[in-house]
Amino acid sequence: MNINKHLKFDLQKHKLENGLDVVLYRDTSNPLVCVNLLYKTGSVNDPAGKTGTAHLFEHMMFQGSVNVEKGKHFYHIQQAGGSANAATSYETTVYHEKLPAEYLETALWLESDRMGYFLPALTEEKLQNQIEVVKNERLERTDNAPYGTSWENLMDLVFGPEHPYGHPIIGHMDHIGQINLDDIRSFFGEYYNPGNASLVIAGNFEYDAALKMVNNYFGEFSGYPVRDKHEYVPLTPLKHIRHRMVEDKIELVKVTLAFPTTNFFTADEARINMLNELLNEGKNSILKRELVYNKQIAVGVSSYHFCSKYGGIMVVTAFVTPGVKWQAVRDEIVSIMRSLKNYEFTPEEIEKSRNRLISDFLYPLEQLAGLSQIFNYYNYYLDNPDSVEYDLKRYLEVKDEDMREMGKKYFSDAYAELIYVPKGGTNA
Amino acid sequence: MPDRSLQPAPLDHIPFDLPEIEIIDTPAGNRIYYCSQGKLPVVRYNVVTDCGSKDDPAGWEGLCNLMAVLLDENAAGMDSFRISDEFAMIGARFKIESATESVNFGLQSLSEMLEKGIELMSKIYFDPGFTESDFEREKQREIAGLMHMKTSPKSISGVVFDKLFYGSGSVYSRPEHGYLNTVEKISNNDIREFYNRNFRGRYRSFLVTGRADKQEIITLTDKYFGRQEAAGVTHSTDPENTEFRGKIYLTDFPGALQSEIYVAQLLPPPPSDELRAMMLVNYILGGQFSSRLNMNLREKNGYTYGVHSNVTSLKYHSVIITEGSFDTQKTSGALTEIISEYSRIAQDFSEKELNEAKDYFTKANRLRFETTGQSVLALNAIRRYGFPTDYYKKYADLINAVTYDQCLAVINKFLNPDNLFISVTGDKVNVIDELREKFPGREVVLTDAEGNLVQ
Missing domain, CATH: 3.30.830.10 (Metalloenzyme, LuxS/M16 peptidase-like)
Incomplete structure (x- = not known):
């Protein structure tokens, strides 16, 4: 399958005098435009004892600015026929809008107003309201959901509370209520400026007109670069197996194993991701074939390579078949991971993984909002938004001996195991 | 320097034909x-x-x-x-x-x-x-x-x-x-x-x-x-059920930190003028982030991460459902506010809001065919409800033809608080007394996790 011609994009990249990165991608196939504004900050910059600050701050950005009242950001986007949202991750916070192309200026007006005129509109009442909203968000997604705390437990177990990834993005419940107006103001002052942001506009517009609009709305703000507070320190290998057992209101025992790996966009990351395709994708993937089909000791299994700026882990999660001991599932996963250093990949396995990967790159390109997000991540992590082709190429260059090398390098040593068992059960 | 005090005017309308x-x-x-x-x-x-x-x-x-x-x-x-x-x-x-x-x-x-x-x-x-x-x-x-x-x-x-x-x-x-x-x-x-x-x-x-x-x-x-015969005539199955009126179904989930609340009512299937009017009403009630329900329960009171109402359709009927997760301690307060929004919309629903809803639906319609996944949804609606093939091309006209009186009529017909289905899944010991106290006109009926009534 040759899809290379579909991976080439006619992008323009500019930098305003205040440091704002601007990436423009013109696509006139539909009458729509997507705006994606990435701030280079996330939960890694939460102040000590105030976990959840970056995420709560994202909520506060929808509480109004000098020229846009509380609640009106969504209102204006909806009235244009569009949609908007935002997401906080460990090291980025992204705000995005998708709307009919003739309303591009509305999106830029809204985003720039809160970039430049957020603080005067900030009030204690708005903050207390959003603290309650975020507490409910945490209840809904984490504390009142089966296995809801498993990711934060896993990250704490592997990375430890001092690591930038060691606390939950949404924050600990008792910290969320402690965040005050001064914390919000400080966070804004430190991280929210054009020199620490990257703006992608994709869709049906004229390049010159769009750039002029961006200059008009964002050019007046002063910007400054923000230095990273953290640096990547490899975790591997763990000295010994780390174990944690959690009782939860659940029926099925869940076994999660995590193996420290590498950080983002390294050669090893692509090799591990390729290996993950073989472990996880499809019914004939190594993990599903052995645990769910052949041995039937798990009713479901999946693996995922979390990999970002300050570290990575390969995570394998299995739901244990009722009546089976969780140790048997754990042992089988460990055995599979240990065997990867000697695994003889068949040509068919390699080919199907490559083909699946190619289609995984191609299908999301249909959607302009997803594409603008991809451009912005490449711009942030690689300083080059036009990296789709490069990114795919590094996967296609992976050889089977590279994957065996990954097995030897990352999956032969100690790991962290997190076991969720039913409250009051006899599974321990 | 731009004038930031006002929303910028839109650019020239971009001509665009929806796909055939x-x-x-x-x-x-x-x-x-x-x-x-x-x-x-x-x-x-x-x-x-x-x-x-x-x-x-x-x-x-x-x-x-x-x-x-x-x-x-x-x-x-x-x-x-x-x-x-x-x-x-x-x-x-x-x-x-x-x-x-x-x-x-x-x-x-x-x-x-x-x-x-x-x-x-x-x-x-x-x-x-x-x-x-x-x-x-x-x-x-x-x-x-x-x-x-x-x-x-x-x-x-x-x-x-x-x-x-x-x-x-x-x-x-x-x-x-x-x-x-x-x-x-x-x-x-x-x-x-x-x-x-x-x-x-x-x-x-x-x-x-x-x-x-x-x-x-x-x-x-x-x-x-291969070959197949034309579809036979299928008969409408009317799911009308009024048993739930005057009740609040409570499903116990001991220790739950939040209560899941459902408020619902049956609607006619598409295509229907009433349903189209209800879609516009729903936009105002709870269909969007800045709709009344979310602005009240989330942005004013902080009872929830989000609450929305949706109109969904099957072949022979539709339903309007309000759904959300609420802090256990705020359960009865949240339900009170939801019902008050159902009451309020009959009293102060405005022509301005109707026009805003029409604006949204007509403008968003042009974005409906961006991806093949979205197009499949549109094709499936045409299949399921028997819409004509130019349905989406004429969609704006259909929406703009809905009148204020039609909307008011469907509000009065379908959103009467006395007739609503209400269910709560949550920690019984923490919510039942307040539910009984705040809603004396409704019987609190306990159910198990499969919806069977229990003593």
Whole structure:
């Protein structure tokens, strides 16, 4: 399958005098435009004892600015026929809008107003309201959901509370209520400026007109670069197996194993991701074939390579078949991971993984909002938004001996195991 | 420097024609809903069969779903590994989904690999193996899934809603995955019989969009899916049930930190002038972030991460459902505010709000065909509700024709607080007294996790 011609994009990249990165991608196939504004900050910059600050701050950005009242950001986007949202991750916070192309200026007006005129509109009442909203968000997604705390437990177990990834993005419940107006103001002052942001506009517009609009709305703000507070320190290998057992209101025992790996966009990351395709994708993937089909000791299994700026882990999660001991599932996963250093990949396995990967790159390109997000991540992590082709190429260059090398390098040593068992059960 | 005090005026309107939709009746009697679109060499090819959990016999809930799960575990002599690998080899994604009214085969493929994908689909469709070993394994996995669902307040509230909103005699009350005791008694023979009686010969439609040559689609469809007779007349099944009026159903989930609240009412099926008016009303009530419900319960009171109302349709009816998760301590307060919003909209619904709702729907309609996935949804609506092929081209006219009086009429007809279905899934000991105190006109009725009434 040759899809290379579909991976080439006619992008323009500019930098305003205040440091704002601007990436423009013109696509006139539909009458729509997507705006994606990435701030280079996330939960890694939460102040000590105030976990959840970056995420709560994202909520506060929808509480109004000098020229846009509380609640009106969504209102204006909806009235244009569009949609908007935002997401906080460990090291980025992204705000995005998708709307009919003739309303591009509305999106830029809204985003720039809160970039430049957020603080005067900030009030204690708005903050207390959003603290309650975020507490409910945490209840809904984490504390009142089966296995809801498993990711934060896993990250704490592997990375430890001092690591930038060691606390939950949404924050600990008792910290969320402690965040005050001064914390919000400080966070804004430190991280929210054009020199620490990257703006992608994709869709049906004229390049010159769009750039002029961006200059008009964002050019007046002063910007400054923000230095990273953290640096990547490899975790591997763990000295010994780390174990944690959690009782939860659940029926099925869940076994999660995590193996420290590498950080983002390294050669090893692509090799591990390729290996993950073989472990996880499809019914004939190594993990599903052995645990769910052949041995039937798990009713479901999946693996995922979390990999970002300050570290990575390969995570394998299995739901244990009722009546089976969780140790048997754990042992089988460990055995599979240990065997990867000697695994003889068949040509068919390699080919199907490559083909699946190619289609995984191609299908999301249909959607302009997803594409603008991809451009912005490449711009942030690689300083080059036009990296789709490069990114795919590094996967296609992976050889089977590279994957065996990954097995030897990352999956032969100690790991962290997190076991969720039913409250009051006899599974321990 | 821009004038930031006002929203900028929009740029010139960009002319844009929505893609043409065609209904093609093939020489072999197959009906294809077709729309050519996009610039990437990808196709979506869906086969929708008129068979779903509505066809599960009473007491055998979960049968259709388990059959659908088993279809691509073994077919035409290929085991599940081989089937999965065959799709992966051509870079295609394939999945089978069972719903209330349909079983959907969904294929996403590169255009150049489409024939191979359709051939594989047809083998799965017509020649499933239903082996004993696959059956036993997948049944145990379904049972495990049901055990898991019983630990999720959100899943429980969905099952309870189906049973008590529609009434236990209705085919719509049957949860797609069934109940533990019904799935446990299903045998592989039941699966085979269900397949032969309810699936294999049932009418199937084809939804095709993307970069696909029309003539090639016709040829491939007839070649691999063969001849079928025109769809028979299906009869409307009226799910009207009023048992819930005057009640609050409470499902105990001890220790729950939040309560899941459902508030619902039955609506007519599409196409319907009343339904169109209700869609506009819903935009104002709870259909968007800045709608009344969310602005009150989230942005003013902080009771929830979010609350929304949605209008959803099946072939013979629609429903408006307000749904949200609320801090346990705020349960009765949240329900009070939800009901007050239902009351308030009848009193102060304005022409301005109606025009804003119309603005949204007419402008958003132009973004409806961006991806092949979105187009499949549009094609499926045309199939299911019998909309004309130019429905979306005339959509703005239909929306703009709705009057204020029509909206007021549907508000008064369908959103009367006294007639609403209400259910709460949460920690009984923490919420029951306040519910009784705050809603003295309603009986609080306790249910189990499957919606059965308990003493």
